[in-house]
Amino acid sequence: MAAIVIATLWFGSFPTILFFCVYRGQGLQTLWTILPISYLVLNLNLFVNYIYFTDWNEVGEEVKKRMLTQSSETLSSSNERSEIVDENTRLV
Numbered sequence: 001m002a003a004i005v006i007a008t009l010w011f012g013s014f015p016t017i018l019f020f021c022v023y024r025g026q027g028l029q030t031l032w033t034i035l036p037i038s039y040l041v042l043n044l045n046l047f048v049n050y051i052y053f054t055d056w057n058e059v060g061e062e063v064k065k066r067m068l069t070q071s072s073e074t075l076s077s078s079n080e081r082s083e084i085v086d087e088n089t090r091l092v
Contacts, residue, residue, distance in 0.1 A: 004045050013038035 013034065021031045 001046065001049065004049055005042065008042040008045055009038065012041065 016038070017031055017034055020026050020034065021028070
């Protein structure tokens with residue numbers, strides 16, 4: 001994902017901004033026109049990367065494993081808390 005950001009912004013937007021704003025002398029107005037377009041291209045690149053190059057079945061399995069681990073930890077910690085007697089569990 002970092003490679004997409006670097007490729008889009010440094011190798012795409014930066015040279016475009018240099019060419020149009022500096023070398024052709026079109027200034028800040030052109031800069032503010034190029035920036036939203038370059039970030040639109042960046043978002044499209046990230047979107048395509050997530051859609052086509054992510055194994056969503058693997059992501060789903062990992063989420064299930066995490067949820068099961070967290071729920072079992074929550075149950076074990078709630079059982080441990082019920083055995084400990086202090087001022088929060090019982091008034092003296």
